[in-house]
Amino acid sequence: MKFGFKPEAFFKVLVFALFFMGASVSAFAYTERNYLQKAADFDTVKKSLVMGQRWLKLPQYTDREGWEKILGDSKLEFVKEGEKNLSYQWKLIKATDYLEFSRSGNRGILEGPVAANRKALFTLMVAELAEGRGRFIDQIINGVFLFCEMTTWSPPAHLYIQKVRSPFPDHSEDIIDISGAETAAVLAWAYYFFHAEFDKHNKLISKRLYGELERRILNNYIKDVGWWWLAENYKPGMLVNNWNPWCNSNVLLCYMLLDGDKDRFAKAVYKSMRSVDKYLNYVNEDGACDEGPGYWGVAPAQLMEYLVLLNSATGGKVDIFGNRQVRNMGEYIAYAYIGNGWSVNFADAHANSLGGTPMKVFEYGALTGSRVMMSFSKLMARDFPRLKNRKSGFLDFLRSLNYSKKFDSYSEEFNFPKYKWYPQTEFCHMNCGNFFLAAKGGFNNESHNHNDVGSFILYYKKNPLIIDVGVGTYTRQTFSPQRYSIWTMQSDYHNLPKINGVSQKDGAKYKAKNTRFDETTLTFSTDISGAYPKEANVVAWERSYSLGAERVIIKDEYLLKEASEGTTINFMLPKKPDISRDGIAVLKSDGGDVKMKYDKSQFSASVETVKISDIAISRVWGKELYRLSFSRKNKSLDGADTFEIVAKN
Structure with a gap:
């Protein structure tokens, strides 16, 4: 290791910095508002849970007529994207890729290939749902098997959560971070739609997949793990940021797609509500995203996705989209835009980009009754055309199915405020x-x-x-x-x-x-x-x-x-x-x-x-x-x- 760098010592200092870097949060920055817990207590949530994936209004994989009706003319587009990955060479993650983080500080050498593998798997899955002929199943199995074989779904930069505080994965401990939660969500969709198809090839495939998801997510999340992003033991000055809604939304989705154990499901849902309340308590009521507009897509927008899922999981019982703070948090992205492709880029942000997608902004606006967001989404689509049809996961895919017609017909112009x-x-x-x-x-x-x-x-x-x-x-x-x-x-x-x-x-x-x-x-x-x-x-x-x-x-x-x-x-x-x-x-x-x-x-x-x-x-x-x-x-x-x-x- 160069310059005598010791990763374990570094991680001890890093953990201390991350836990206490928020110590200057002024008194107004955290207020016990607890919107979600006030909306429903544990017993109410448990009684309201929608079991058996009945919340999901999508046809089964084998319902070809249902998919034809939903996808219509866009079917061929999804199939063509999938065909590009029929010969995709899955990227092997090596031990030295983890070690490289300690040696040089390079994050991309591992995070890039993992993201590429996850995107390829998602694209193949959507293509198979669209076509339904089994052409993409082998490649989907390859992707599933690749992820199941990984010791961890978390990159070395996030492995400080491990008890050993090392950037190298510890096989004896499973953690949940933003990257791992995203991977888990894609794999949960794979199991939900295709486990019966996997069984036609070998029943051990779906058994392995469910086992990995249960061990790493379903049984793990409800433990008393104390991960910082959960903010379970929040004390004044601690940091609660995008990790909270980002992890919680993907974890909740896994339970909603996989879990048939009502007791475990209820514990997980209510734990997520208590956790996300900490995030809402931490964010100022004015709704500004102090992480910068680039993080809006994985902070307030991820909150929106969590709230949509929570509403579905509880049969509409928990709904706080009428809350003014939730609306303010969404509208921040519109007011952070300068025009001509430029944004207010305080903090870790790039001046020529925005977080989220036009369709996500539009959905957030529709759910909160914000004409600001809905009109801005149209401007965003014009000024950032590459974002208009971007889909990074199944929720983006569902969003395009549910909101595309409403989005296309919306005509109100966004007005920049004084x-x-x-x-x-x-x-x-x-x-x-x-x-x-x-x-x-x-x-x-x-x-x-x-x-x-x-x-x-x-x-x-x-x-x-x-x-x-x-x-x-x-x-x-x-x-x-x-x-x-x-x-x-x-x-x-x-x-x-x-x-x-x-x-x-x-x-x-x-x-x-x-x-x-x-x-x-x-x-x-x-x-x-x-x-x-x-x-x-x-x-x-x-x-x-x-x-x-x-x-x-x-x-x-x-x-x-x-x-x-x-x-x-x-x-x-x-x-x-x-x-x-x-x-x-x-x-x-x-x-x-x-x-x-x-x-x-x-x-x-x-x-x-x-x-x-x-x-x-x-x-x-x-x-x-x-x-x-x-x-x-x-x-x-x-x-x-x-x-x-x-x-x-």
Whole structure:
């Protein structure tokens, strides 16, 4: 192992970091609302359970007339996709693929092949349901057998859940993580539809498959396992994120497809309700997804899938789609969209993408009565055509069957709001004239956190002008104590000041204060002084953004204990600015150029070229980014600085 790296020691530190990284969650971030448990107690749930898969309104595999009626003209499309995988070479997962995570931190070497195998299996299964001639059964059996032979369905990056805290799988312990739960759900569908067909070839195939699902999921989930994502023993400051609805929804689906034991089924359903309540308690009532819009598809959207399944499992008894918070969480994805293919990408997100699919957004909107989501889904389909027909699992497949006609006939246009203010999460989005600005307060220990308290992004004519770089390729380092050695996580590469030579700090106590928004003047302001460690010697630093039709005012009002080192104000840009003229920096975008005016008596401007080697970032921004820095010429203890951005005449 290079550099003396010890994976077991690393994982002990990683587990500590993951369990306590949420320690800064402020008091408002977790409130005992318990919507699901208030909707039904355990006895009510048990009495309401729909057994024998009667909740599923799909024909059996052998009902050819039923499938012909459901699929209609789309049948051939599904068959053609399956035919591409008739000669698919299943990707073997080697021991060295797990070891590579310890050696180099590479996650893709294993996670990529597993995802490809899972997708191939799903595609083959849908094709066989569509055609029904048995052409795809052998390949489906191969895929099922491959997954059954794996020691674990979890990647090394998630194996810290094991008691041995090693990135190498322990055959004596079964765990459930987001990847394993997704795999289990696909395999549960395989058993439900095809176990009788498998038996025609050899009865040991379906016996093995059910046995693996029962051991790894059905009997395992209801144990007192204490996995962090369940949040069963939640204490203030702990983290509850996308893993919760993502795992719980897939696990619940397995019980719904497989379990005939009503006592076990009831325990699992109610345990999932208590767990998902923890997630809903953790998320702010304003509904903002602090993990970023890229995670919306596996956080709020996964919550939606869980709630749909829960409603079906209980015969409609548990239904909280009328809840305002649930609706807010869905609508976040619409309000995070800037237009022209760009989104508000705070946290681990890419600026040119959105989570979820148009059909998933539409279903969420239909279930909650949100015209915002339903109208936005149509815009999303136009601006992200590759997402329109994307299906990553059977629930997406069912969604396309149930909602495609309603989606196609929906005609209401989405209207971008003048502003959207999230008072608890402290996100603010503003639209005025040709400018769009999004800013944040918050704290430096949010889920998928970057040290970016008080940062902002600015778009001109729906084109990036001042940006959030986003996140690079996930490696071992990304979710480890070394996270903030990655440059994209640091405040120096966000649109923030470096005060007395000191950057923002990660952790619970580093947060904004007095964050507020004035809707009449479109002004967002927050005191970011608390996001810096004591070495910065800052008493107060109020950063404000005021948006007008043709101008943006960025203002810093500050008070320092001492001015021992220089202070620099940084801005991240996608295109190289022109700073040839003192007092004016010309910022460039595909929508046109704008002027940034600054006090040349107080600041000197410089530009640094940031070379991009990470493909996840270069796919968004290209091979170079630029950091525009304004260095203060004096060392004053207090003052007010203004940067004015105006459309160039």
